Amino acid sequence: MSLVTFAPSGKELEVAEGTTLLAAILLAEPTFPHKCEGNAQCGSCHIYVLEGRKGVSKIAREENEKLDSIVGVSSKSRLACQAKVLGTENVKVEILSFV
Numbered sequence: 009m010s011l012v013t014f015a016p017s018g019k020e021l022e023v024a025e026g027t028t029l030l031a032a033i034l035l036a037e038p039t040f041p042h043k044c045e046g047n048a049q050c051g052s053c054h055i056y057v058l059e060g061r062k063g064v065s066k067i068a069r070e071e072n073e074k075l076d077s078i079v080g081v082s083s084k085s086r087l088a089c090q091a092k093v094l095g096t097e098n099v100k101v102e103i104l105s106f107v
């Protein structure tokens with residue numbers, strides 16, 4: 009289990025290993041956009057992982073290619089639908105207001 013904290017709301021959730029950040033976010037923020045339903049196609053689930061980046065799965069080619077096409081990408085960027093909690097450390101994500 010990892011504790012996932014959401015900014016800016018400050019909400020926290022205990023999340024099991026293998027859970028996507030999208031699934032975790034939807035528990036805390038039910039209106040969070042995810043237009044392609046988690047297929048790394050739309051980019052609407054773009055978030056920043058502020059803390060605990062080693063506590064989520066690595067970026068695969070498909071996610072990396074989609075991130076390359078998104079405005080506002082930084083080294084902290086992930087697609088919430090592709091990033092899975094590893095259960096090794098706690099994670100803090102920023103839900104972006106410009107998505």
Ligand code: FES
Pocket residue numbers: 041042043044045046047048049050051052053054087088089090
């Ligand atoms: S839900 Fe579409 S890229 Fe994540």
